[in-house]
Amino acid sequence: MNAPDLPLAEWIVLALVAERPSHGFAISTLTAEGADIGEFWYVSRPMVYRSLTRLVERGLITAVGAEEGNRGPQRMIYAATPSAEATVGTWLDEPVSELFDVRAELTCKLLLIQRRDASPARLVERQRLVLDEIEESLRAKEDAAGDHIARASYALRQEHVRAARGFLDAVDVESPRPAVKG
Known part of the structure; x- marks a missing residue:
């Protein structure tokens, strides 16, 4: 399966469903403002449900059951297809190619x-190589630039490249549950 062209919100939803079968409400709890993922990239509850619909349409996830909600209708539980699980693994291992994608x-x-x-050691190592290429390209463009602006x-x-490198330096790749160093 070729890697699908998904917006970041859909990748996040797909990756969370690939962790374990889940329903939209549980995923939206993780992507809410201030939550585990939402602290860094907020995905609203309506966007989570739209993402689930799109992922089903693309054949990346399937409905595998339902769960009674405390209030309201049943919650549909989704699971990632085996090929989607592999695709998520590949996506997680790929460094970002654009400097502005580092933050999100x-x-x-x-x-x-x-x-x-x-x-995250493999991703961090590969991302450093991409940052090296970006920095080299920027240096060459700076040297060739004709005006001060x-x-x-x-x-x-x-400077953004250096900041991204500092971020990668702060990622503890040695601990079993990687964390950001103090």
């Missing part, structure tokens, strides 16, 4: 890897 996508990948009690812009983006 990379952070969410690291959190989702942590939830699996897995080490363009040079300053490339210099600023290089």
Whole structure:
């Protein structure tokens, strides 16, 4: 299966369903503002349910049962297909290619890897290589820039690369349940 082109919210929902069969309310609890994932990338409850619908339409998850809700209708429980589980694993292992994706996508990948009690070491190592390439490209563009504003812009983006490296340095890849160092 080729990696689907999904927005980050759908990747997050798919990754959470791939952890274990779940229903939309439970997922929205994890993606709510201030929650485990929602602290870094908020996914509203309506977006969680839209994502579930889209993932079913794409054949990435299937309904596997229902659970009685405390209040309201039954909650449909979804599970990831075996190929979707493999796809999530591949997505979690891929570094982000754009600098502006470090804050949201990379952070969410690291959190989702942590939830699996897995080490982020491979992703962190691969992300460092991508950051090296980005920085080299920015340096070359800064050197070739003809005006002060363009040079300053490339210099600023290089500062973002250094900040991303600092973030990766703070990720503890040695502990069994990776955490951010103090």
